[in-house]
Amino acid sequence: xxxxxxxxxxxxxxxxxxxxxxxxxxxxxxxxxxxxxxxxxxxxxxxxxxxxxxxxxxxxxxxxxxxxxxxxxxxxxxxxxxxxxxxxxxxxxxxxxxxxxxxxxxxxxxxxx
Amino acid sequence: xxxxxxxxxxxxxxxxxxxxxxxxxxxxxxxxxxxxxxxxxxxxxxxxxxxxxxxxxxxxxxxxxxxxxxxxxxxxxxxxxxxxxxxxxxxxxxxxxxxxxxxxxxxxxxxxxxx
Numbered sequence: 003x004x005x006x007x008x009x010x011x012x013x014x015x016x017x018x019x020x021x022x023x024x025x026x027x028x029x030x031x032x033x034x035x036x037x038x039x040x041x042x043x044x045x046x047x048x049x050x051x052x053x054x055x056x057x058x059x060x061x062x063x064x065x066x067x068x069x070x071x072x073x074x075x076x077x078x079x080x081x082x083x084x085x086x087x088x089x090x091x092x093x094x095x096x097x098x099x100x101x102x103x104x105x106x107x108x109x110x111x112x113x114x115x
Numbered sequence: 116x117x118x119x120x121x122x123x124x125x126x127x128x129x130x131x132x133x134x135x136x137x138x139x140x141x142x143x144x145x146x147x148x149x150x151x152x153x154x155x156x157x158x159x160x161x162x163x164x165x166x167x168x169x170x171x172x173x174x175x176x177x178x179x180x181x182x183x184x185x186x187x188x189x190x191x192x193x194x195x196x197x198x199x200x201x202x203x204x205x206x207x208x209x210x211x212x213x214x215x216x217x218x219x220x221x222x223x224x225x226x227x228x229x230x
Contacts, residue, residue, distance in 0.1 A: 010156055036218075045119070045205050045221030046158070089156055102171055103219060105158040 010110045021079040023109045025092030032094035037077045041088045087113045118142050119222035121206050127228045135192045136225045138206030147189035148207040164189055201229045
């Protein structure tokens with residue numbers, strides 16, 4: 003029968019493990035790529051961004067990798083904690099369009115204690 | 116201190132009604148946005164205002180009308196509500212859109228349910 007409800011990609015990890023969330027994009031002209039985190043019942047929150055002329059950028063416990071050859075973006079979270087459980091979105095932006103963000107499909111990350 | 120606030124947090128109404136959602140930011144930003152998030156969590160921009168001037172107007176039914184009385188406020192008025200308008204609406208703000216990406220700060224969202 004037909005299923006209804008959320009069909010988000012999901013990722014389930016054990017507390018303390020590393021998490022990798024992937025995102026594919028199609029717009030070769032994007033100048034920035036951004037990761038947002040959305041906890042249940044809250045608005046999206048900025049995590050980290052990367053310019054299109056970079057391959058890697060690190061933040062606190064997070065690393066974003068950009069592979070322009072295959073148009074792929076990933077977010078790595080080190081030592082995942084229960085508080086990291088959320089929906090993660092990638093988004094892109096172009097300098098010529100100011101701050102217009104185009105969001106990708108989210109990924110639901112669940113951290114098991 | 117709340118950076119971007121929205122009221123109400125929940126809104127339940129009948130089809131055909133007219134309703135408004137209010138948004139305020141105290142970050143001193145010049146640009147504000149409205150996004151719609153559907154039941155599958157897909158997030159899409161609807162409008163953007165820079166210093167009270169409309170700069171982004173996506174393909175949205177003209178039943179939706181944003182109003183910016185000043186650069187700290189961006190309200191969303193919806194006429195003749197339809198079932199398909201049920202969603203979570205997010206307001207966001209950022210610094211002046213220019214030639215570089217500016218982080219957007221999102222409000223807590225308004226869950227609109229049309230019966």
